[in-house]
Amino acid sequence: xxxxxxxxxxxxxxxxxxxxxxxxxxxxxxxxxxxxxxxxxxxxxxxxxxxxxxxxxxxxxxxxxxxxxxxxxxxxxxxxxxxxxxxxxxxxxxxxxxxxxxxxxxxxxxxxxxxxxxxxxxxxxxxxxxxxxxxxxxxxxxxxxxxxxxxxxxxxxxxxxxxxxxxxxxxxxxxxxxxxxxxxxxxxxxxxxxxxxxxxxxxxxxxxxxxxxx
Numbered sequence: 523x524x525x526x527x528x529x530x531x532x533x534x535x536x537x538x539x540x541x542x543x544x545x546x547x548x549x550x551x552x553x554x555x556x557x558x559x560x561x562x563x564x565x566x567x568x569x570x571x572x573x574x575x576x577x578x579x580x581x582x583x584x585x586x587x588x589x590x591x592x593x594x595x596x597x598x599x600x601x602x603x604x605x606x607x608x609x610x611x612x613x614x615x616x617x618x619x620x621x622x623x624x625x626x627x628x629x630x631x632x633x634x635x636x637x638x639x640x641x642x643x644x645x646x647x648x649x650x651x652x653x654x655x656x657x658x659x660x661x662x663x664x665x666x667x668x669x670x671x672x673x674x675x676x677x678x679x680x681x682x683x684x685x686x687x688x689x690x691x692x693x694x695x696x697x698x699x700x701x702x703x704x705x706x707x708x709x710x711x712x713x714x715x716x717x718x719x720x721x722x723x724x725x726x727x728x729x730x731x732x733x734x735x736x
Contacts (some may be wrong), residue, residue, distance in 0.1 A: 531609050538605045538617060539577060543589060548705035549581075550690040556582030561658030561722035563640035565629045571595070572625040573615075576731075578658065578707070578722055586707040588731060590620025590630075598623065621685055621692050624677035627701060632675035634716050634734045637664030660720040660731060668716070674699040674734070688712065702733045 533541070536559070544554045558580040565574040573593035580586055591604065594616045602622035607615045620626040632638065640660045644651040673679050674696060684695040690706035693713070702713035708729055715735035719728035 531607050533605065533607060535577070538607070539579065539589065542604050543579065543587065546705075548687045548690050548692055549587065550585070550706050550709075552585055553582035554587065557587070560586065560724065563656075563658045563660050563720065564643060565626070565633065566641045567625055567629065569625075572623070574620060574623075574626045574629060576620065578720075586725075588703060588705055588707050590626060590703070592618045592620045592623040592626050594618060621694055621703065622683060624680040624683065627680035627683060627694060627696060628675055628677040630701060630718065630732055631679075631696075631699065631734055633660070634662040634718050634732065635665055635668055635675065637662045658720065658722040660718055661728070662718050663716040665716040668734070668736075673697070698736070700735055702735065704730065707731065 540557055543549065543557060560578040560580050562575050562577045567574065571594070574590070575593070576588060576590040578586055578588060595613070597603070597616045598618045599622065602618045604617040604619060607617060609615050639662070640656065640658070643654045643656060645654050679698060680694070680696040686693045686695070690704065690709055691711060692703045692705055694701045694703070700713070702711050704711055711730065711733055713733045713735050715733050717730045717734070718732040720731045721728050
């Protein structure tokens with residue numbers, strides 16, 4: 523379960539995405555300066571400490587970019603920092619690149635292996651939590667017999683990830699497994715294996731958002 527707290531955020535998510543994404547090496551050229559939000563999905567941190575949200579953004583030339591971010595109440599590794607924000611409910615937040623965050627990587631692997639899905643999103647109101655309707659949905663393929671399946675769902679397996687950007691693809695190497703993410707969604711991937719697949723408004727046919735392999 524993910525909880526949305528009505529608040530003012532500075533800078534806003536839109537502002538930080540528009541400032542950070544065009545400078546990344548995985549955008550594949552084109553026009554990443556004009557970005558439109560298509561949807562987003564969240565995962566749960568079992569320990570409740572890290573917020574995880576993947577943004578799907580349309581570029582000015584019609585491509586779809588995938589941008590996983592994590593939200594922390596204390597700094598993570600400086601090299602993975604996107605920006606800091608001030609949240610009027612939660613206080614200072616440190617925004618990190620999800621492809622470098624061990625918690626996000628472990629939960630992504632677990633979602634793929636266990637045929638999991640996105641977290642339900644609730645809004646905090648004076649009368650309690652209210653379920654918000656979702657328009658972006660993801661589902662893991664699920665798999666039986668993946669080597670070291672339990673280990674790759676533990677953040678310790680990803681605590682020193684090796685992250686490589688290969689054109690518009692990001693490959694993250696952990697201990698015993700790797701995750702491959704198309705940063706431009708829909709382009710061919712240099713990996714096969716169980717996958718996370720997603721749909722969002724305008725994309726009714728599930729497309730691959732991540733592949734887990736040995």
